[in-house]
Amino acid sequence: MLFKKQKSVWFTHIPRCAGRSIQHLFVKLNGYKKILGTKKLYKGVEKMHMHLNYMLELDEFNNNKKFAVVRNPIGRTISLMQGDFNVNCNLNKKLILENPNIFKVYLEEAFIYRGTKSNWFRHQSDFLNKDTYIWKYENGFDKPFFNFLKNKLNIDLPNQKMKHVESMPVDRKNVFSLSKEHLKIIREHYKKDFELLKYK
Numbered sequence: 322m323l324f325k326k327q328k329s330v331w332f333t334h335i336p337r338c339a340g341r342s343i344q345h346l347f348v349k350l351n352g353y354k355k356i357l358g359t360k361k362l363y364k365g366v367e368k369m370h371m372h373l374n375y376m377l378e379l380d381e382f383n384n385n386k387k388f389a390v391v392r393n394p395i396g397r398t399i400s401l402m403q404g405d406f407n408v409n410c411n412l413n414k415k416l417i418l419e420n421p422n423i424f425k426v427y428l429e430e431a432f433i434y435r436g437t438k439s440n441w442f443r444h445q446s447d448f449l450n451k452d453t454y455i456w457k458y459e460n461g462f463d464k465p466f467f468n469f470l471k472n473k474l475n476i477d478l479p480n481q482k483m484k485h486v487e488s489m490p491v492d493r494k495n496v497f498s499l500s501k502e503h504l505k506i507i508r509e510h511y512k513k514d515f516e517l518l519k520y521k
Contacts, residue, residue: 322358322369323381324348330474331382333389334358334369335448336441337400339458341486343390346462350480357381362438370440372447386474391445392458393520394511395504398428401441403495409435414495421502428510445514455518 324330324347332347334340347353357368363375376382392400406414417427432442440448449455454473456466462483470476499507508515515521 323356323385324353325356326351326353328476329385330476331376331385331387333376333387333448333453335389335391335445336370336439336443337397337404338390338392338445339462339485340369340390342462342483345486346478346480346483350482351478365438367439372440372443373450374447376448377450386454387452388454388456388470388474389449390456390458391449391514391518394445394514395499395507396458397445398507398511399497399499401431402497405431405435405441406495418497418499418503421500421506424503425506425510428506444511446517449517457518 322332322334322344324332332340332343334343344355344358348355357363357371357379359369360367362368363371366372366375402417406412412427413423416423418424428442436442454469456469460466464481466483467478467481470478
């Protein structure tokens with residue numbers, strides 16, 4: 322989505338990577354106008370969660386500096402699952418969490434059957450190009466983050482009171498841990514993300 326004021330910047334909103342918090346920071350706290358940041362569809366995909374192939378078709382993307390927040394694929398997958406368990410109550414949560422083989426099928430099919438429109442479960446690498454400045458979720462959103470915006474994007478935000486904005490507060494009810502086998506499956510499934518983003 323594009324944040325527009327005196328200076329404009331494109332924010333690539335990867336699902337479950339602090340997108341709502343970034344939007345709150347720019348729009349609510351610093352008066353930027355949000356463009357192409359809604360759930361309305363562009364070629365069948367929510368505009369707020371468009372992947373690279375679609376963003377490349379937009380002048381707003383090509384003509385502005387751009388940044389994205391990325392996340393360790395393990396933490397992101399857990400966050401995606403928490404939301405998915407809330408939205409899709411028919412899922413057998415117990416079986417997915419207890420049986421690695423079922424979990425593998427779940428992870429492989431989640432994007433196909435439930436994530437196509439919202440781009441949930443899509444690889445983070447599908448959202449990024451060499452011109453996108455990257456900030457890691459795990460590095461937090463304190464002074465170093467605002468220095469990143471200023472140094473890389475020439476964006477100096479006067480209100481830096483960043484806060485966490487939950488997309489689904491009820492997600493907190495879905496607290497669980499994953500076995501070593503589950504984690505291994507995530508590493509294999511999102512291998513490209515681990516390598517590209519240098520996560521271990």
